[in-house]
Amino acid sequence: MNTHSPLTRRLALQRAAATLALGGLGARTALAQKKYDVGASDSEVRLGMTMPYSGPGSAYGILGKVNEAYFAMINERGGIQGRKIKLITYDDQYSPPRTAEAVRRLVEQDEVLAVYGNLGSAPNAAIQRYMNTKKVPQILLSVGADRFNDPQGSPWTMPFMPSYIAEGRLYGRNIAQTLPKAKVAVLYQNDDFGKDLLKGLKSALAEKGGASVVAEASYELSDPTVDSQIIRLQASGADVFVNFSSARAAAQAIRKVYDIGWRPTQQYLSYVAAYVKATLEPAGLDKSKGILAMAFFKDPVQPRWAQDPGTKEFLAFMKKYAPQEDVSNAMAVFGYNLAQSMESVLRSAGDDLTRANVMKQATSFKGVALPMLLPGITLNNSATDFFPFSTLQLVQFNGSEFEPVGKTIAVK
Known part of the structure; x- marks a missing residue:
């Protein structure tokens, strides 16, 4: 060491x-x-x-x-x-x-x-x-x-x-600040992971007013694809896509969004799937450019490190x-x-x-x-709050790696 x-x-x-x-x-x-x-x-x-x-x-x-x-x-x-x-x-x-x-x-x-x-x-x-x-x-x-x-x-x-709820709130705040009239569509995993993220997102949007979730679709981890969910979300007319999925489903969703010609103004991806190798490469690096996510650890193959x-x-x-x-x-x-x-x-x-x-x-x-x-x-x-992370970093995929956007953000 x-x-x-x-x-x-x-x-x-x-x-x-x-x-x-x-x-x-x-x-x-x-x-x-x-x-x-x-x-x-x-x-x-x-x-x-x-x-x-x-x-x-x-x-x-x-x-x-x-x-x-x-x-x-x-x-x-x-x-x-x-x-x-x-x-x-x-x-x-x-x-x-x-x-x-x-x-x-x-x-x-x-x-x-x-x-x-x-x-x-x-x-x-x-x-x-x-x-x-x-x-x-x-x-x-x-x-x-x-x-x-x-x-x-x-x-x-x-x-x-x-905390997934805290992470979801950070995305909600970012949407409210940058796209205050956004119509948001959410894909989420049907368990505590996806539901907590969705809860945090909705609570932050409700606090700010304006932007709102207009469509949501869930999937099971065992589902072979999420194609039908993405088609339904596109039909909602949403201009922001929030992808609260684990790696395999997240990659499928990113690829399907691009392939059906849906071009949301902004896409968000949970830190759980914000990996170039496991998610964005299978989805297609060109199809993933511009995606925003939260991060808390380094990617060892990025030139910056x-x-x-x-x-x-x-x-x-x-x-x-x-x-x-x-x-x-x-x-x-x-x-x-x-x-x-x-x-x-x-x-x-x-x-x-x-x-x-x-x-x-x-x-x-x-x-x-x-x-x-x-x-x-x-x-x-502490003994009254077991979560060990109190800050996260907003990052954006530039086509080859995630780069930081601004300073670290307090999650509470």
């Missing part, structure tokens, strides 16, 4: 602080202070994760593969405080029943300390009550639905992605530990950020590797600047 990166400096300070705290104590006292729950010991920490390595969400399976590679690197370097990290991950095919089955196995048979990073609103909703009943951390989830930010009702569940230390560090990691994965797939970067965040949680937990302390550390980020986050964006959350 680059010894000059912000994350490395922060982790070094954590280790130094821990050393100083124990400096005046004898070895016997230090050992006595260690606390473990099931899944942790002097030599090992077991973590669990489910991912759609196959099925309709398989494009996101790279997240789990990068996490496996990252902790292989950590273990090669001696682990975390001398403990090796054992990441046990299963394919849930983005199917809630499969997620529930796999997570029960992780908790009851594999006896993991925590489950982290799991993808998707429906899969995570299927295990939310179980995890809170069992009091097992369900943290750093690859999801931004508000139902997972409920410190009172679900104190063992914590999202990692920015060629000399960036964090990007160089990421590319070196991928080359050595995940050579079979595509570094131009920006979802690998999200997986890298996810792994570094989990590492930070474990280092902050020190020798108190109880589930309660892991949960406490996961909800106590303060100004954590991961090397692959965009400038000005850091992790910050």
